[in-house]
Amino acid sequence: MFGFFKRRDEGVTPVAPGTPVDMVSFTSREVFAILGDVDACYFICNTTTMELLRPALVCPDEWRRRAVERLAPAGIVDDACNPCPELERLLEPLRERGVEITDGVVPRPRDRRDKRSFCLAATRGRATLVRSTGAGRNRTFLLSDAGPREQWWPAIASSAHVPSVTPALPPDRVYFLDSDPACENFSEALMKADADCLRAFAERWGADYGRLVGMSSRIAAAKTGQKETSYLYLLDATDGEVDYVRSKNFTMHKPIGGNLYAAEMAFFPFFGFAVTGWRSRRQGMSPDWFSNDDERRAATFGSIDWLGDGDLVAHLMSNPPFPEHLTTPWRPGVEG
Template identity: 30%
Template sequence: MLFGRKKKVDLADLTLEELRFSTEDLFVLLNGYDGCAVVVNPFKLRLDLVEEKKPERGPWRRAVVDRLAPSGWVDEEGNPNPELECALRALGQMGVGIADKPASRKRTMGVTLGAEGACGVVPAPGGGWQLRPFPDDRSLWPAKFREIFVPRRYPFSPAERGGHVSFAEEGNEGEAFGRALAQGDEATLAVLARRKGVDPEPAIRLSAYMKGGYRGFKAYVQDMTEVEPSYEMGWRWPDGGRGKLRMRQLVAVSKAGALLSFCNAWHEGMSLSLDDPDGEWKRKTAFTSIDFYPSGDLLEALLDIPDYPE
């Protein structure tokens, strides 16, 4: 009798959440990027080789069919069954994507939410990815989100009261603002806020929590509901598309129920093209935002991407 041999798993006996997918599998099944750009992005796939070799039409698709068709998750053409198709449609939609890291290469999990529903993607035990489809009842989404972004790792307390202030970044004032926050320098914060014509109170309130240095969890959120992706390479490529993109890289000041965000948002006078080789779009759409959330609902807070300040 041989020991140590793994029992072959019948994929038909697994639930959707138990299925494991590779990055290549999901690229084929999604026909491009996932909405939160956790699995498929330029750092998880060699997109130059994809463009040259088009493996999603050949070996990668055959691998999906060979593994998943016998159990009924896809058909002989690689088309997913209704349950899987519903989850993929939600994960790949042009909605709001939330990822656990600002840097694409470091992202390990995320969620996409929008008109097509919501679905998360998380690391699978032993490697690869697993899907986390959300229920149809949207009132249950905050609880489902917290199964992925668990409170232990992503704590977020209710703020004593709400508050919001944002201002466009110009010159070296962004660095001065960051130092003043970290040092609890209320006088400098007040001067910078008045110079921008904004209320200094939220910044001064936040500085009380950040004094002496503060390291909260980070996340990245992008709203692509008004973006038309490019299909010039035969698959969905949002970064090559056009539209009114909004995004925020944030640090959560958990005890304060606050988010310190470094944002970009399309505004009048800006190009709709997302192709930004010289960084002009990012420079001209950049701003900083401080927001307090009395609800303590992390999902609600993350979805509240600020508009570009007047």
């Protein structure tokens, strides 16, 4: 039945028998062939790594044949391109949207480059760390078990080369609303130690002005390498609502709301300081709030944080509720 998979392709070099699954570099076409679709987080299979926008070039049968040719000799897939149990366990978190932590955003359809270097994808039972090398159509991907939640940050820090964080004690967090005039030019003021702007921010949101301006002064005076900003992004759709939209060749897993959570973190590793943007559903919002521009904007807030330790996964997954005390209750059609 699957005899056509066995035709020899001189352009394929088989993986050596005995090669551990987490040492195999997979191509996006191989992952698509094994999953039968794109990965839900679009880290491996997206428009920068595959010809998804050109249906005539999407050839699952040919990709399966080549995947079997390369991977079956090592027992990673069988002759029908079904994954071995170990690979299936690693692929499980990539089939549905759950928790996703990465160092960039999903590329837009016309982007030529995906700037992300890793993605940790997790469901309630499993977590897989995916790391990439190369660029564009030549990117390849390593999959490894990220273990239970308390091991996620060590896995990311050791394998994905995210900068380690110098703790800033005592830890503290101050919430703010970016839409407020007191936040105008805050990012620029932080980098330049603009005392007047920082004082207005501190007075409006209850921050310790002395500590804030002290941190800002250290950042402004630091050497170029010390003041560099790193970024992490979280989407937690474990209890969220996801819409499945079928395109011609693949399924789009579109987060639309429910108890979904999102965060974008800019941090200064050398100083243990972070500015984080959060999105959390507010009382009274519709089930599909995340796909509604007005509601998503009204659900957005921020925080400045002195990080007491270097576990940035714990920071991102702290999932604070919207600070309702900073504004008026949300109502449809009224910006809160």
